[in-house]
Amino acid sequence: MRKLSLALASLLLAALLLGGCAPxxxxxxxxxxxxxxxxxxxxxxxxxxxFEEISGRIKSELGEYHKLFDIYxxxxxxxxxxTVNLAAGGEPVEVDARIxxxxxxxxxxxxxxxxxxxxxxxxxxxxxxxxxxxTLVPPSEEALAEAxxxxxxxxxxxxxxxxxxxxxxxxxxxxxIAKGFAVEAVCxxxxxxxxxxxxxxxxxxVRTLGARGDGxxxxxxxxxxxxxxxxxxxIPLEGLSAVTSGADQRYFEYEGRRYNxxxxxxxxxxxxxYVSVTVVTRxxxxxxxxxxxxxxxxxxxxxxxxxxxxxxxxxxxxxxxxVAVSDGLGGLLG
Numbered sequence: 001m002r003k004l005s006l007a008l009a010s011l012l013l014a015a016l017l018l019g020g021c022a023p024x025x026x027x028x029x030x031x032x033x034x035x036x037x038x039x040x041x042x043x044x045x046x047x048x049x050x051f052e053e054i055s056g057r058i059k060s061e062l063g064e065y066h067k068l069f070d071i072y073x074x075x076x077x078x079x080x081x082x083t084v085n086l087a088a089g090g091e092p093v094e095v096d097a098r099i100x101x102x103x104x105x106x107x108x109x110x111x112x113x114x115x116x117x118x119x120x121x122x123x124x125x126x127x128x129x130x131x132x133x134x135t136l137v138p139p140s141e142e143a144l145a146e147a148x149x150x151x152x153x154x155x156x157x158x159x160x161x162x163x164x165x166x167x168x169x170x171x172x173x174x175x176x177i178a179k180g181f182a183v184e185a186v187c188x189x190x191x192x193x194x195x196x197x198x199x200x201x202x203x204x205x206v207r208t209l210g211a212r213g214d215g216x217x218x219x220x221x222x223x224x225x226x227x228x229x230x231x232x233x234x235i236p237l238e239g240l241s242a243v244t245s246g247a248d249q250r251y252f253e254y255e256g257r258r259y260n261x262x263x264x265x266x267x268x269x270x271x272x273x274y275v276s277v278t279v280v281t282r283x284x285x286x287x288x289x290x291x292x293x294x295x296x297x298x299x300x301x302x303x304x305x306x307x308x309x310x311x312x313x314x315x316x317x318x319x320x321x322x323v324a325v326s327d328g329l330g331g332l333l334g
Contacts, residue, residue, distance in 0.1 A: 025213050026197075027051045034062045035179050037203030044197035044213025058186055058200060065182035068099050069174055071122070081172055085122065089168025094161055102174065102181050103158055105285060109177060110153050113293030113305070118265050120156060122171030123147040128263055128270075132252050138259055144268040151265070179205045180243055180288020187284065191239075199237075204244060207284040208237045222278050222315070230315070230323050241284035245291040246276040264296045271296050274316050280329065281312040290314070299324060
């Protein structure tokens with residue numbers, strides 16, 4: 001799922017400008033071919049060569065994850081998620097360990113959110129993708145109900161380094177978790193090597209490695225909050241992730257109604273509870289999954305889930321213009 005596609009530029013501009021008084025030991029670079037979105041990498045290093053070394057690793061590894069998690073394209077010599085989908089109902093497919101890790105995480109995310117994030121929803125999401133990209137007409141309730149018969153995540157069978165979709169009409173769609181999971185995997189490895197002073201954003205999925213080069217936290221703005229009491233608020237991040245899911249990022253309009261891209265597994269139609277949901281936590285994969293899961297939950301249920309997770313906070317922007325924040329987030333905002 002593409003997150004913050006419209007807000008990305010201003011979010012990152014805020015992050016960079018707020019670091020403008022720091023020593024000029026950083027560089028930025030952008031890539032547009034990874035996960036079909038913009039990647040922005042910012043790092044504080046003592047030399048340009050060191051910056052290029054680390055940013056090159058980040059770009060290369062994200063590119064590998066993009067190919068592995070792609071459900072639309074095939075690549076020579078790679079068994080990816082498109083390979084898995086095409087083999088639905090057939091024999092198990094041997095895949096890279098990184099795919100197995102993603103799918104195991106997906107099962108955990110599905111259980112954690114009570115099914116509000118379910119990568120087995122591919123058959124349903126494909127109908128909405130076709131509507132949004134081509135027909136601009138919502139799929140019928142009958143078509144959605146038929147597709148929903150093939151969304152049982154337990155039909156995704158993992159055995160060692162193989163995965164099999166037992167239902168021949170089932171397909172996986174990892175848009176709600178793939179970018180965050182990939183960003184976390186790449187950044188966590190760098191952190192383990194002692195790398196600090198970096199910010200990586202993939203389509204607005206922001207992950208920071210420590211503080212900025214001057215020792216101060218990175219700060220981001222959620223530009224979707226323009227016009228609310230929080231429009232000038234900056235969220236400080238130091239070794240944390242922030243992910244926003246927004247209803248106004250990808251959508252189409254039909255007969256005066258707007259249909260966004262975040263589909264509620266219960267109704268099979270776009271969720272209309274919120275304008276956006278932002279999650280702040282350490283793990284970018286968890287933040288990515290939760291931003292979608294919370295978007296599909298009633299507010300009080302979402303609050304309870306966030307409260308049960310250590311080191312996790314959230315902000316909900318409602319259609320009536322009001323903003324709700326988790327108990328711990330208020331202390332971070334400034």
